[in-house]
Amino acid sequence: DAGVIQSPRHEVTEMGQEVTLRCKPISGHNSLFWYRQTMMRGLELLIYFNNNVPIDDSGMPEDRFSAKMPNASFSTLKIQPSEPRDSAVYFCASSLAGQGNYEQYFGPGTRLTVT
Amino acid sequence: AQKVTQAQTEISVVEKEDVTLDCVYETRDTTYYLFWYKQPPSGELVFLIRRNSFDEQNEISGRYSWNFQKSTSSFNFTITASQVVDSAVYFCALKGMKTSYDKVIFGPGTSLSVIP
Numbered sequence: 001d002a003g004v005i006q007s008p009r010h011e012v013t014e015m016g017q018e019v020t021l022r023c024k025p026i027s028g029h030n031s032l033f034w035y036r037q038t039m040m041r042g043l044e045l046l047i048y049f050n051n052n053v054p055i056d057d058s059g060m061p062e063d064r065f066s067a068k069m070p071n072a073s074f075s076t077l078k079i080q081p082s083e084p085r086d087s088a089v090y091f092c093a094s095s096l097a098g099q100g101n102y103e104q105y106f107g108p109g110t111r112l113t114v115t
Numbered sequence: 116a117q118k119v120t121q122a123q124t125e126i127s128v129v130e131k132e133d134v135t136l137d138c139v140y141e142t143r144d145t146t147y148y149l150f151w152y153k154q155p156p157s158g159e160l161v162f163l164i165r166r167n168s169f170d171e172q173n174e175i176s177g178r179y180s181w182n183f184q185k186s187t188s189s190f191n192f193t194i195t196a197s198q199v200v201d202s203a204v205y206f207c208a209l210k211g212m213k214t215s216y217d218k219v220i221f222g223p224g225t226s227l228s229v230i231p
Contacts, residue, residue, distance in 0.1 A: 106160040
């Protein structure tokens with residue numbers, strides 16, 4: 001079975017450029033999460049969706065960040081314009097919420113470097 | 116407020132030693148879930164186990180075992196006869212059961228190094 005798929009795996013961009021990260025959740029899962037991981041701040045939840053609807057975006061750092069989930073099998077996280085402090089590993093995770101199944105399955109992550 | 120504490124930032128053991136990773140949580144919820152995840156050097160977080168707060172039975176899976184004690188708000192993870200492949204960062208996490216929308220709260224992680 002395919003796990004969570006993220007692309008690209010690595011992204012190097014210059015400050016001010018737009019960055020789009022992509023995620024395909026596990027088929028049948030109804031919740032999708034975007035996390036950011038840095039040495040300084042650890043694992044931070046940015047936003048999560050349930051049935052394609054954003055439920056909580058309180059973790060989104062600022063207006064430069066936006067996320068969409070146009071359908072159950074695809075989500076994007078966009079940063080525009082990017083800044084060096086956005087450099088981190090961004091993880092997408094999915095879960096089948098409900099009936100006690102709340103464990104999240106993570107993708108391999110996208111390592112973003114903004115120079 | 117919910118919180119997960121993993122007081123051990125880094126642990127180093129020699130191969131074949133047993134090691135216990137501590138996890139202490141805070142929550143006002145009476146029912147909740149607890150999780151452990153492993154993040155090997157490759158970077159991907161791997162789900163290990165989920166426990167419900169109303170089930171305090173300890174669990175064993177091969178060399179892994181988990182000790183859940185509600186009285187002390189702890190959910191510790193023991194690796195028996197550690198191996199080099201166990202080297203990773205391990206995260207403990209907590210999720211309330213009030214609604215499906217309760218967020219999962221991750222601890223800061225414990226970095227385990229198993230030395231051959």
